[in-house]
Amino acid sequence: MSKDLLFEIGLEEVPARFMRAAIEQLQDRVVKWLDASRVAYGEVNAYATPRRLAVLIKDVAEKQEDVEEEVKGPSRKIALDDSGNWSKAALGFARSQGVEPDQFTFKELSGVEYIYATKSSKGVETSSVIGQGLLAILHAMTFPKFMRWASYDFKFVRPIRWIVALLGSDVIELEVAGVKSGNVTRGHRFLGEEAVISDPASYVEVLRSEHVIADIKEREHMIVSQIQALAAEKKWDIAIKEDLLEEVLFLVETPTVLFGTFESSFLNIPQEVLITSMREHQRYFPVLDNDGQLLPYFVTVRNGGSDSLDVIAKGNEKVLRARLSDAKFFYEEDQKLEIKDALSKLESIVFQEELGTVGDKVRRIRKIADGLASKLQVPADVAEAVSRSADICKFDLVTLMVGEFPELQGVMGEDYARKAGEKEEVAKAVFEHYQPRFAGDQSPASLVGAIVSAADKMDTIVGCFSINIIPTGSQDPYALRRQAAGIVQILLDHNLPLTLSEVFGVALQVHAQMNLLKRADEEVRKDLQDFFGLRVKKLLSETVRYDVVDAVISSGFDDISAVVPKGEALMAAVQTGDAFKTTVESFNRVGNLAAKASNASVHSELFTEEGERQLHEAWSKTNEEYRQVLSQHAAAEALAIASAWKEAITIFFDSVMVMAEDEAVRANRLALLAAIDRDLKAFADFSKLVW
Known part of the structure; x- marks a missing residue:
């Protein structure tokens, strides 16, 4: 016989960024507990909304499996004394296994006889152990941040408000932080009410009747299909960014898509600014035309039904207007700042305690970029553009816009540099020198941008290695692995005739000239070689077999x-x-x-x-x-x-x-x-x- 198991943890609203990992963790812990407890089960389903984490497991056995286990003990030579009696070692083994010595058997293993004890363990009713198991799981859950509430020592991601724990129609009794388990769940905070779960199989439909779509994939499908339908109706291109969709997915329990407008005068601001403001501050999806140009509309997802959508839209429009007004103010104020004044402000921003200010870093980037350009023997106009781009590549860090939206560094630099009269290739390189920003991002399109980007990344890596900041395990505070991978990608995508040794050499020479090398040149060089070797291996392993990678890397990877x-x-x-x-x-x-x-x-x-x-x-x-x-x-x-x-x-x-x-x-x-x-x-x- 078997029964379905439902375990729901009802919470205050959990931050959306925690939800995916939390529900995967809960599912994993429940399944592992069942496996370790020898309880058979069937299909496993996990559900999550901002106010709940739930696991529903079908066909959970009512009783643990019986088990018979054979445990190897000492060898016959050790187990028996000269008189053929059981030795202290054998008797101790018997006690540890809870058996009598006359239950021992002998078996040969690799030419040596050992004693074996057979242990039998009868399974108990699942209902008698599962309560303690679920309670242990609750206490073992981990999150990026915890909360304590009331006077309880117990901590969780957010305060627990209800618990549903059912095995079949029977309540599994447990209590945590003053909350006792039962069979009553809660619907949508405003549209739903409390509801009784008579049996686990009815969980999803009971919540649906209380305006909660518990199934994560169903909720995502509803959001995407509604956005696509709206886009088709209005002939819009609504940009659905995956990370924004993921966040919105865990902000709502009943999703309803709606749209609003904003004044077209705001379109004079670069559309990257408007899109970032909409996405980051308001969780809105931007609306584009067929040419990829921003339109004065936005799309958002309401946590509720379709009543009074016009009122909801107007409220969102009012909030967005304030956000965009701020962005417009920042944009206009930033253009009053001259580049030379912005550069002087970099002298007061610390890059790293032992490596100086951002102003110091910019000077090193310039020297390294010039050195790389010289080795590449680029034309004079390209060398000039490299020098100027390196000089001003970080100036936008002190602007109001980048202060508000750090992810716009480079984007604003390009725009402001162009408006300040810089050459087009220089303005473009200010943006490109941050590329590639992440795995899968494109390399700088221009040679100028590629050289400055490589110089910037190499300066950070050599600087950190020279003061013994080398990534270990998951620790990589300066994202050195990503920056090394970026250099490798740039060298490949531009087919630059530079070896890694040459790139290392230029950067090391600059750091030595500025008295920043705290370790011997040879030591740093070796560490750099090993570090980049791992990045090249990772790159190759994406397309070729591991042994082929080893074979090729063994012949050298400098070029x-x-x-x-x-x-x-x-x-x-x-x-x-x-x-x-x-x-x-x-x-x-x-x-x-x-x-x-x-x-x-x-x-x-x-x-x-x-x-x-x-x-x-x-x-x-x-x-x-x-x-x-x-x-x-x-x-x-x-x-x-x-x-x-x-x-x-x-x-x-x-x-x-x-x-x-x-x-x-x-x-x-x-x-x-x-x-x-x-x-x-x-x-x-x-x-x-x-x-």
Whole structure:
């Protein structure tokens, strides 16, 4: 027999950003408790609204499963004394397992006999243990922030107002913070009332009758479908941003979409400002035309029905008008601030205690950007734009608009720089130097933006590494992993002819000149190499197999632009199967013996066998071309050239005794293999491939 289980925690409104993790945690803890308690169950469903977290599990067994467990004890040699009696070790084992020694059995394991005790445990009624289990789950829940209320020591994400705990139609008795469990839930705060849950299966429909849509996916579908219907009716493009949708989803229990308007005069403000203000302050969805231009409308989601929507819209319009008026004031005031005055204010903003102010950082960015531009040998006009962009890249940090909306840094900088008369490529680079801002974001489109972005990110990384702020575990307060990944992405997307060592070198030199290096250059360089190696590995692992990643990385990753093509080419070859497997086996035979070679060069006059002459000829004919195409990042072509050596390698090993008695002949054969192996290792360490 089985019954459905319902566990609902009724709360004061929980912050939307906590909800997804909270309901997933509750579901996970309940399921794990059932598993650990040997209670069988069926389908698991989780429900959440701003005022409740609930788990409904079908077909929960009424009784725990019986279990019979065999536990291994000491070996026979230890368990029995010289007289054949049970030793103290055996008797102690019996007591610890709650069995009598005469219940022991002997079994052989890896040639040694051990005693085993068989423990039987009868399952008890689920109803007798589940109350304590649910109570333990409540006490174990964790949240980003907790609250205590009244005089209770108990803490939770928000005060608990009711608890529904049912196994079938029976109430599971438990109490926490003065709240006793029952079968009464609460509907919508304003539209619904208390309602009795007669059995768990009726939970969703009972709440629906009280104006609560408990199912998360159903509520999301209602929001999206209503927005899409409105967009189709009005011929609008309503931008549904995923994180905003997620937040709105957990702000409402009965979603109803409506729209409002705002004065078109506000459209003179950059639309990024208006959209940010609507999204961040009011949780509104912006409305765009078919060309992606903002229209003077907004869409919001009401927590309630469709009554008096015009009144609700007017109230939202009034609030938004005040928000946009603030934004307009900030925008107009910011334009009165000259860039040179903004830059002087950066001198009073601390970037990092040991690394100085933001003004200090800007000066380092300028020097690093100039150094990178010099290594890239960019034209004079590009170098000039790089210098100016680096000089002013952070000026908008002191503006009122960025102070109100930090996520608009760069966006406002570009707009204000353009209005201040800066060149278009400079204004654009002020925005682009923050890119990529997150995983999946695009790189700077312009070369100027790419150079300044790499300089900014490299300055932060080198500065932190030099004072021993290195990410460990989940700790990464300066987002160094993201910034390193950004540099890798920029080098790849722009195919910049810069090695990581060169980028490190420029930044380290600037920090050394400013007396900021608190550790030896070599130490910092090694840590940087290891750190970026992990970022390159992560990048490769998104498209190729782990062993292919290891093989390619082992040949070096300093030239990032060469690594990705090699990974892709090797992955494609590996997927051909046995044909390439035999090629790799021949490469590995070369590598195994090459390890025994000295650094001697190859002398063709010492060849005594036709097989070694053929191998030398096959390799020497194409190894220069191989090196050339490899340097041009034509990895697939290079691998094809190397694979063509396989036949000569096979003939060599079939017909030539490498370890000849003549020392000179032996050394020459090993030198030939070592030369070929060096070429192969320039592509990858093929021994790391797993078949």
